[in-house]
Each structure stands twice: as C-alpha cells, then as structure tokens.
Amino acid sequence: MGIHVVKMPDIGEGIAEVELVAWNVKPGDEVQEDQVLADVMTDKATVEIPSPVAGQVVSLGGEVGQSLAVGSELIRIEVVGAGNLKAGASPRPAAAAPTPAPAPAPREADREPEPVAAPVAAPVATASRFSSPTAPTAPTRAPGEKPIASPAVRNRAWELGIELQFVHGSGPAGRITHQDLDVYLASRGQPMAARGTGSGYAERHDEEAVPMIGLRKRIAQKMQEAKRRIPHFSYVEEIDVTELEALRAQLNQRYAAERGKLTLLPLLARAVVIALRDFPRLNARFDDEAGVVTQYGAVHLGVAAQTDAGLMVPVLRHAEARDPWGIGAEITRLADAARKGSATREELSGSTITISSLGPLGGIVSTPVINHPEVAIIGVNRIVERPVLRGGAIVARQTMNLSSSFDHRVIDGMDAARFIQAVRALLESPALLFVE
Incomplete structure (x- = not known):
C-alpha cells in the first residue's frame, strides 16, 4: 500500500494557475487509471484531469471555485504496490456531453452548430429517446453531500429547474450525466413537477446559492x-x-x-x-x-x-x-x-x-x-x-x-x-x- 499524490499538471502555454470547477470523485471512491478526477478551467477552456493510477481516493486538494497553482497538490490516492505509481496526470480537453433529443421547438444549435449564437435554454428531452424509460432510483447521498456533475450538466439542470440533489447519477463515482437528466425528466414529467411544486400556483420557499465559478x-x-x-x-x-x-x-x-x-x-x-x-x-x-x-x-x-x-x-x-x-x-x-x-x-x-x-x-x-x-x-x-x-x-x-x-x-x-x-x-x- 502507498499514497500517490497527484499534482496539478502543467497545461502549457505559460499557464501558472487554473480554477477548479468540478470534482468528479470524492474521498473513499475507487478510481481507475485514466478516470477523470476533476475539471479545471484556464481562460475559457475547460480541461479534464485524469488519474494516472488506480486506487482509492484519500483526500481532495481544494474546493470548487478555488485557484490551484501548477505543481500544487490536487488529490491523494491510495494504491497497492509501488509499481502502480506514475509521474503525474496528462490533462486533456473536456469531452463533449451527449446531445439530448429535442422537444418541440428545440434549439437547433445543440445538434448542429449555427453561426449565429442565441442565448436560449437547453432543450427539454422527451421520453422518445428511450425505448422504455424507467423511473430513476432515489439517490443514496448523505444529507449535505453535494452531487457530482460537470459544469455543462449543472448549467442545463439549472435551466430546466432540476435540483441535482434528487437526480440519480449513473456515471463514475455517481457522476450525473446529461442522460441522467433525460431519464429524470422522462419519469417525472415537466420540470415544475420534478421540483415538487405540485401546482403552478403553489407557494415556493426553496432557494439555492449558486457560486460564481468557472x-x-x-x-x-x-x-x-x-x-x-x-x-x-x-x-x-x-x-x-x-x-x-x-x-x-x-x-x-x-x-x-x-x-x-x-x-x-x-x-x-x-x-x-x-x-x-x-x-x-x-x-x-x-x-x-x-x-x-x-x-x-x-x-x-x-x-x-x-x-x-x-x-x-x-x-x-x-x-x-x-x-x-x-x-x-x-x-x-x-x-x-x-x-x-x-x-x-x-x-x-x-x-x-x-x-x-x-x-x-x-x-x-x-x-x-x-x-x-x-x-x-x-x-x-x-x-x-x-x-x-x-x-x-x-x-x-x-x-x-x-x-x-x-x-x-x-x-x-x-x-x-x-x-x-x-x-x-x-x-x-x-x-x-x-x-x-
């Protein structure tokens, strides 16, 4: 057994520090080699940091929204045997999220890029994407535990009025994906119903502090x-x-x-x-x-x-x-x-x-x-x-x-x-x- 310290790699082009925009794992999670550990941002480009080793996450080196210097500690992973240890992780550009099937009056830019940009909400997927949609199982998160999701998924969930706390994550370490949002919508119906408001005239007392990050x-x-x-x-x-x-x-x-x-x-x-x-x-x-x-x-x-x-x-x-x-x-x-x-x-x-x-x-x-x-x-x-x-x-x-x-x-x-x-x-x- 040994502890492998993954340091923030040098992304190149003179970058001295990056902003941590999302954790994709948490302490206690088992991770595989090349599994994405975190998303960081430099200027306007998001980069995924993969794991150089397989093992169990011991501790995280920062909080979302925090700036990390190149070479600073990113995460600690417990590995079996010294042979698994490697020099560090190689950053890679964030992968494109799967594109959901559109509802009536969709935003065409989500499927084929248009040269004219329009700041409209992401489309609401319908049950037609799935041959037999099933209701997601209730998340097993502990009280106060934050769901894991990429910035793109969080942004889309916010636009759809979905609270990620109630969405089951099917990705690595329980990470919530775009498909998980589609399944949630297909099983619960309209976003208002998904948020538990019942009637459109019901009083609402929920609030959410959204940190300005990324x-x-x-x-x-x-x-x-x-x-x-x-x-x-x-x-x-x-x-x-x-x-x-x-x-x-x-x-x-x-x-x-x-x-x-x-x-x-x-x-x-x-x-x-x-x-x-x-x-x-x-x-x-x-x-x-x-x-x-x-x-x-x-x-x-x-x-x-x-x-x-x-x-x-x-x-x-x-x-x-x-x-x-x-x-x-x-x-x-x-x-x-x-x-x-x-x-x-x-x-x-x-x-x-x-x-x-x-x-x-x-x-x-x-x-x-x-x-x-x-x-x-x-x-x-x-x-x-x-x-x-x-x-x-x-x-x-x-x-x-x-x-x-x-x-x-x-x-x-x-x-x-x-x-x-x-x-x-x-x-x-x-x-x-x-x-x-």
Missing part, C-alpha cells in the same frame, strides 16, 4: 473589466437587407451543394472586412496602460457564440483572406468547437474586432459590450418585414438594425458613423461584396 466567473470578470475601463458609446442604424436576402437565396440555390449554405453572418463579416480597409483604426486593440493603440492589417474576427457553459468568443483568423463561403465554414467549425468545449486557447483569443448576433432573438436594439482590449463591436439585431415608403409607394421591405459600440477614447462618433454607413452601403448593394 466560465461564468470569467465572463463576469471580463464584462466588469470592459465596462469599468472602456467609455462605451453606441450607434444604431437600420439596414435594408431585402436585396441581400434575395441574393443569398439565389447563391444557396445555385451553390449550396458544392460550397455549403450561406447564412447572413458570413456576408455581414465580408462587409465589415471591406469597410475596415478605409477605417483601419477600428480594427485595433488598445493597451490603455501603455497608452498604445495597435492597428492590424489582418482582420481576426471574434464571433460571439452562446454555449451551455456561457458566452465564448472564438476567433476567425484572417477573415480578410476568405470569401463568404470560407468565412461561413470557419464560423461553423469554431462555433461547434466552442459548444463542445474543444476550442483551443488560440481559437479563443487574439481577436481584433467582434461581431455579436442573437439571431432571431436579436431584438430591435441592443448595446453590446466591447470585447476588451478591442475598440469596436458590431451588434446584429433580427430581420423584420416593415412597410417602407419607396418612390411614393408603400412597399414591404426586410430591415435589420446594427447596434454597435465603440471605445470613445479611440474612436470619434463621426468615424464610427461613417464606418457603419460604409457597411450599410455594402449590404444594401450586395453585389459589391463580390467585386475586387
């Missing part, structure tokens, strides 16, 4: 820092996208099979790239501590994407060198990687300007927060059909607002307005997007 904590810190340091101003303009949508439909009819289907976002991205040629100061990053604005010839376009864990901004590098189909394919790939938790550090950093879109939930006007240290963000609102006066006649036109924010320390209001008007001109005469 990606949610990183998002909060970054948004607070951006609003504290950057004097935002926003500019809203209405765009007539009737011709753009007609051209997009024609391109998809002719080229979708060989080049892929175009959405609005790649065409907007192309318009932004072309407009930036005359407004390079907007394609920049501002180091306000050094007092230096760095303008970039390359357009590394951040595309905000909503994931189960929270908002991420994967980066489409060298958008200036891609046509709309190339932009669309890369946005789809990056959005898929972000939602699966497999996006790399490089894919989540280094943007020079950002586009934020809520798709059909985009509302009429928004005030997007600048992705620090950038100086501009383009917010996309939903397309609506409106009556418009053209040539003395009232006609139906498809219109969309762009709600954009700028760093007033770097960008003057006149320059911001001229830039958006340049984007507008390209979108309202979409043939210009293909002329060089």
Whole structure:
C-alpha cells in the first residue's frame, strides 16, 4: 500500500494557475487509471484531469471555485504496490456531453452548430429517446453531500429547474450525466413537477446559492473589466437587407451543394472586412496602460457564440483572406468547437474586432459590450418585414438594425458613423461584396 499524490499538471502555454470547477470523485471512491478526477478551467477552456493510477481516493486538494497553482497538490490516492505509481496526470480537453433529443421547438444549435449564437435554454428531452424509460432510483447521498456533475450538466439542470440533489447519477463515482437528466425528466414529467411544486400556483420557499465559478466567473470578470475601463458609446442604424436576402437565396440555390449554405453572418463579416480597409483604426486593440493603440492589417474576427457553459468568443483568423463561403465554414467549425468545449486557447483569443448576433432573438436594439482590449463591436439585431415608403409607394421591405459600440477614447462618433454607413452601403448593394 502507498499514497500517490497527484499534482496539478502543467497545461502549457505559460499557464501558472487554473480554477477548479468540478470534482468528479470524492474521498473513499475507487478510481481507475485514466478516470477523470476533476475539471479545471484556464481562460475559457475547460480541461479534464485524469488519474494516472488506480486506487482509492484519500483526500481532495481544494474546493470548487478555488485557484490551484501548477505543481500544487490536487488529490491523494491510495494504491497497492509501488509499481502502480506514475509521474503525474496528462490533462486533456473536456469531452463533449451527449446531445439530448429535442422537444418541440428545440434549439437547433445543440445538434448542429449555427453561426449565429442565441442565448436560449437547453432543450427539454422527451421520453422518445428511450425505448422504455424507467423511473430513476432515489439517490443514496448523505444529507449535505453535494452531487457530482460537470459544469455543462449543472448549467442545463439549472435551466430546466432540476435540483441535482434528487437526480440519480449513473456515471463514475455517481457522476450525473446529461442522460441522467433525460431519464429524470422522462419519469417525472415537466420540470415544475420534478421540483415538487405540485401546482403552478403553489407557494415556493426553496432557494439555492449558486457560486460564481468557472466560465461564468470569467465572463463576469471580463464584462466588469470592459465596462469599468472602456467609455462605451453606441450607434444604431437600420439596414435594408431585402436585396441581400434575395441574393443569398439565389447563391444557396445555385451553390449550396458544392460550397455549403450561406447564412447572413458570413456576408455581414465580408462587409465589415471591406469597410475596415478605409477605417483601419477600428480594427485595433488598445493597451490603455501603455497608452498604445495597435492597428492590424489582418482582420481576426471574434464571433460571439452562446454555449451551455456561457458566452465564448472564438476567433476567425484572417477573415480578410476568405470569401463568404470560407468565412461561413470557419464560423461553423469554431462555433461547434466552442459548444463542445474543444476550442483551443488560440481559437479563443487574439481577436481584433467582434461581431455579436442573437439571431432571431436579436431584438430591435441592443448595446453590446466591447470585447476588451478591442475598440469596436458590431451588434446584429433580427430581420423584420416593415412597410417602407419607396418612390411614393408603400412597399414591404426586410430591415435589420446594427447596434454597435465603440471605445470613445479611440474612436470619434463621426468615424464610427461613417464606418457603419460604409457597411450599410455594402449590404444594401450586395453585389459589391463580390467585386475586387
């Protein structure tokens, strides 16, 4: 018998510390070699730490939400024989959670990535996924014992109104999986019933303290820092996208099979790239501590994407060198990687300007927060059909607002307005997007 101390491994890329976002085991659990012990987060990437040995967990080296330095003690495992001891664990990206079958009006992004991000709740799975759903057995947790689940599962349970304390975990060490949530829903019916409220009019007295950890904590810190340091101003303009949508439909009819289907976002991205040629100061990053604005010839376009864990901004590098189909394919790939938790550090950093879109939930006007240290963000609102006066006649036109924010320390209001008007001109005469 011996004690093997698993230390926090070096994840690389200069990372000195990580945040512990989930334990997947507890003291007394038997673990196998390569079984996931914990989930940690660095920047916006979640990494699983596997066990280098088989044995029994003796003690944990920290609490969820705590920062751990590389090389610090993560966990102690009792093993049989010195031959089982290894140097340490090799971190690996968090695996994608199984995707549940959707209920009516599902969120399509959970099954196939869309380039337009929409912050909507995860879909409620129905009993159709299981040939014969059975009621889960009552959990055997001791009073006060916290259920084990990944951040993605916890987030989905919160959105569905499920208390994890009452969900049976079928994973290693009783870890709750997405399938366990599906079984719980299938056996209990609607989320309200699952929470034991009975009637929708019944009084409720339950409350839950949810610690701000992991990606949610990183998002909060970054948004607070951006609003504290950057004097935002926003500019809203209405765009007539009737011709753009007609051209997009024609391109998809002719080229979708060989080049892929175009959405609005790649065409907007192309318009932004072309407009930036005359407004390079907007394609920049501002180091306000050094007092230096760095303008970039390359357009590394951040595309905000909503994931189960929270908002991420994967980066489409060298958008200036891609046509709309190339932009669309890369946005789809990056959005898929972000939602699966497999996006790399490089894919989540280094943007020079950002586009934020809520798709059909985009509302009429928004005030997007600048992705620090950038100086501009383009917010996309939903397309609506409106009556418009053209040539003395009232006609139906498809219109969309762009709600954009700028760093007033770097960008003057006149320059911001001229830039958006340049984007507008390209979108309202979409043939210009293909002329060089």
